[in-house]
Amino acid sequence: MLNQRTYAMNELQIIHMPKKSYCEVNAGVDGVEYSMVGYEADLGNRLTKHQMALLAEYNPFEMVYHLTPSQPVALYDLLSDMLELSQLQEQTALLELKAAFYQWLSGVIQQYHAKPQAAKPTSPAELVTMTLEYMLKHYADPHTLDTLAAAMNRSPGHLSNCFKQVLNRGPIDCLIRLRMRKACELLTETKLPLYMIASAIGYRDAYYFSNAFKKQMGMSPQAFRKHDNKEDITSQAGRNSIARPNEPCYISIHDNDNYYQHMNGGSDNMFNFAKMVPASLLLAFGLLLGACGSANTGNSTNSNVSNHTAPQTTSEATATADSAANGGTRLVSTSMGEVAVPDNPQRVVTDFYLGYLLALDVKPVGTNRMFMENPYLQDQVEGIMDVSENLEAIVAANPDLIVTGDAQKYEAYSKIATAVYLDHSTNIREQVKQLGVILNKEAEAAAWLEEFEEKLAGAKKRVQALLKEGETAVVFAGGIQKELTLYGNAYTGGTIHGELGIPMNENVIRDIDPKTGWATISSEVVDHYAGDHIFMSVDTKKESFDYASDPLWGTLPAVKNNKLYEIDGYRFYFSDPISVMNQIQDIANMMEEGAKANVAK
Known part of the structure; x- marks a missing residue:
C-alpha cells in the first residue's frame, strides 16, 4: 500500500514514491523481495523561468509512478549492480554507482513512455530464449536457479519447467555448458592463469573451476590446454562435426514433427519448442548437438573436448537444475575421477545398484525393470519408476544423482545429472563402502556390513556342521540337458563358494578361468566335476x-545321497547385498532340510 492506494505485486514492478510517503508492504505467506533506491534531485539554477513555472505546476519528483516493465531483465541486472556498488568502499565505486543509476533510470523512463502492448503471455520458448540471452551477457555473475528466476520475473519452478519442456534440461545446466x-x-x-579464467566465467577460485572443468570435459584445464597446444582442436580437422555427414541438423532440413521422435525416441513436443529458440543461442550454449539428427553418444571424452561442449551435470555447490536447494556438494573419488555429488541426494536413479541403495535405506526414483523384479526386493519397489536405460525416462525422473555400473553409458548419463560410475566387478563389501561414501550413508553402510558378517558367520556355522571333512560342492545350471553351465567362484557360484566357503572340486578349480568364472560343458563329463553336493540352478x-x-x-554320489539341491536360478542371478544376504540363508536352510529328510529315511 502506498499513500492509501493498494498495488498487487505479483511480478516485477517499479513504483516511484515521493518523499514523506507512507508505504506498507504485506509480504503474504510466500514473502516478497524488494529494493529501495534513494536519490536526491538537485536542479540548481539550471532551469529557465518557463521550466520553473512548469515545475511548480507539475512536479515529477512529487508524483507516484507505477510501471510493470515489459523487459525486466536489464532493469533487474542494473539494480543488482547498483546494490553491489553501494557496498564498496573504493572512491571509483561512487562514480560507477551514479553511472549505473542513470542507465537504470533511462531504461525505466523509456519503458514507462513506450507504447503499451497488448497483454501476451510469454510462451515457454520465449522465456527460455530471454533467459539464455541473459545468461549469455551475465555468465560470469554468480547465479542460482532462484536468482535466474528473479531476473526473469518468474518462480524457480516455472522457469525450470519451461527449460525442461523446451530443451529437456535445466537452466543451471545450460549455464554450466556456456561457462x-x-x-x-x-x-x-x-x-x-587458471584463477583469472575462473573469475572470468563465474567461479570463485581456480580450485572449484578445475574440478568443474574436469567433471564436464573429462580432463583438467591444464591437460586441455596441453592437448590444444599439440593439436588445434578448433580447426576443422580436429573437430567432430555437430551433425554427421548425411545427417543434417533439424533447423533447415527434416522440419517434420515425427522425424526426431522416430530417429531418437524423443518428444516431438519438446522438439518443436526447441526449434523456436534461435539457432545462434543453441549453438552458443552447445545445445545444437542434442537437437541434431546425430544421436551418437558413443564418443567419450574426445567428443566433449573437440566440440567444447560440457555435458549436463552439476558442478558447484550453488545449484543443480532442480535439486541443490537441499544442500551443497561433496567431492568423491571414483574410477572416472573426482565427482562433485550432492550432499544429500533426494532423487537417485540407478541401473544395476537397486539392491545396494535399498540396503542403505535409499529408495531410488528410477531403475531398470529387471532389478525391480528381483524376488528378494519385490516388497520394496513400490513407487519406483521403470527407466530401463531409457534416457528420456531418466530425464523424466528428474534425478539429482545417477549411479551406474555401465562405463559405456556414463557419458550419456552425465549429460542428464551428476553421474557416478561404480565398477560392479569389485566385491560386495567394497561396493557397499563406496556407495556409503557416494550417498553420504557411511554409517548405514557400516551397520549393514556388520549385520551381514554376523548373519554370514551364523550361516557358515550351520553349513559347516553339515559338511564332512574333505567334501566339496559344485554349481551347475541347466538341469538334465546335453550342455550345462559350470560355475566357479563367480555369478551363481559366488554365494556358495565365495561367501559360504563351501570347497570346490579340484577339477573345477583347475578348469575354470577365474577371470571368466564359468564354462559350458557337455553332460557327458558331469561326473568329472560333480562334488559331494550339487547345486543345480533351474527355472x-x-x-x-x-x-x-x-x-x-x-x-x-550326490544324487544317490540326496545331496543335489535345485535352486531358483533367477533368485541366485542377483548379487546385490540384500539378495546375497538372503541367498546364504536359503542355502543353509536347503542343506538343513535335505539333511533332515535323509535322517527321516
Missing part, C-alpha cells in the same frame, strides 16, 4: 528334473 565453452575458448586462445517355476531316474545323473 565451459567460454573456458575452453580462453584456454585455447589465451595464456591467462523352478517351470521345471524340475528326476535326477535319480536318469542313467547318467543317477550314478552320481
Whole structure:
C-alpha cells in the first residue's frame, strides 16, 4: 500500500514514491523481495523561468509512478549492480554507482513512455530464449536457479519447467555448458592463469573451476590446454562435426514433427519448442548437438573436448537444475575421477545398484525393470519408476544423482545429472563402502556390513556342521540337458563358494578361468566335476528334473545321497547385498532340510 492506494505485486514492478510517503508492504505467506533506491534531485539554477513555472505546476519528483516493465531483465541486472556498488568502499565505486543509476533510470523512463502492448503471455520458448540471452551477457555473475528466476520475473519452478519442456534440461545446466565453452575458448586462445579464467566465467577460485572443468570435459584445464597446444582442436580437422555427414541438423532440413521422435525416441513436443529458440543461442550454449539428427553418444571424452561442449551435470555447490536447494556438494573419488555429488541426494536413479541403495535405506526414483523384479526386493519397489536405460525416462525422473555400473553409458548419463560410475566387478563389501561414501550413508553402510558378517558367520556355522571333512560342492545350471553351465567362484557360484566357503572340486578349480568364472560343458563329463553336493540352478517355476531316474545323473554320489539341491536360478542371478544376504540363508536352510529328510529315511 502506498499513500492509501493498494498495488498487487505479483511480478516485477517499479513504483516511484515521493518523499514523506507512507508505504506498507504485506509480504503474504510466500514473502516478497524488494529494493529501495534513494536519490536526491538537485536542479540548481539550471532551469529557465518557463521550466520553473512548469515545475511548480507539475512536479515529477512529487508524483507516484507505477510501471510493470515489459523487459525486466536489464532493469533487474542494473539494480543488482547498483546494490553491489553501494557496498564498496573504493572512491571509483561512487562514480560507477551514479553511472549505473542513470542507465537504470533511462531504461525505466523509456519503458514507462513506450507504447503499451497488448497483454501476451510469454510462451515457454520465449522465456527460455530471454533467459539464455541473459545468461549469455551475465555468465560470469554468480547465479542460482532462484536468482535466474528473479531476473526473469518468474518462480524457480516455472522457469525450470519451461527449460525442461523446451530443451529437456535445466537452466543451471545450460549455464554450466556456456561457462565451459567460454573456458575452453580462453584456454585455447589465451595464456591467462587458471584463477583469472575462473573469475572470468563465474567461479570463485581456480580450485572449484578445475574440478568443474574436469567433471564436464573429462580432463583438467591444464591437460586441455596441453592437448590444444599439440593439436588445434578448433580447426576443422580436429573437430567432430555437430551433425554427421548425411545427417543434417533439424533447423533447415527434416522440419517434420515425427522425424526426431522416430530417429531418437524423443518428444516431438519438446522438439518443436526447441526449434523456436534461435539457432545462434543453441549453438552458443552447445545445445545444437542434442537437437541434431546425430544421436551418437558413443564418443567419450574426445567428443566433449573437440566440440567444447560440457555435458549436463552439476558442478558447484550453488545449484543443480532442480535439486541443490537441499544442500551443497561433496567431492568423491571414483574410477572416472573426482565427482562433485550432492550432499544429500533426494532423487537417485540407478541401473544395476537397486539392491545396494535399498540396503542403505535409499529408495531410488528410477531403475531398470529387471532389478525391480528381483524376488528378494519385490516388497520394496513400490513407487519406483521403470527407466530401463531409457534416457528420456531418466530425464523424466528428474534425478539429482545417477549411479551406474555401465562405463559405456556414463557419458550419456552425465549429460542428464551428476553421474557416478561404480565398477560392479569389485566385491560386495567394497561396493557397499563406496556407495556409503557416494550417498553420504557411511554409517548405514557400516551397520549393514556388520549385520551381514554376523548373519554370514551364523550361516557358515550351520553349513559347516553339515559338511564332512574333505567334501566339496559344485554349481551347475541347466538341469538334465546335453550342455550345462559350470560355475566357479563367480555369478551363481559366488554365494556358495565365495561367501559360504563351501570347497570346490579340484577339477573345477583347475578348469575354470577365474577371470571368466564359468564354462559350458557337455553332460557327458558331469561326473568329472560333480562334488559331494550339487547345486543345480533351474527355472523352478517351470521345471524340475528326476535326477535319480536318469542313467547318467543317477550314478552320481550326490544324487544317490540326496545331496543335489535345485535352486531358483533367477533368485541366485542377483548379487546385490540384500539378495546375497538372503541367498546364504536359503542355502543353509536347503542343506538343513535335505539333511533332515535323509535322517527321516
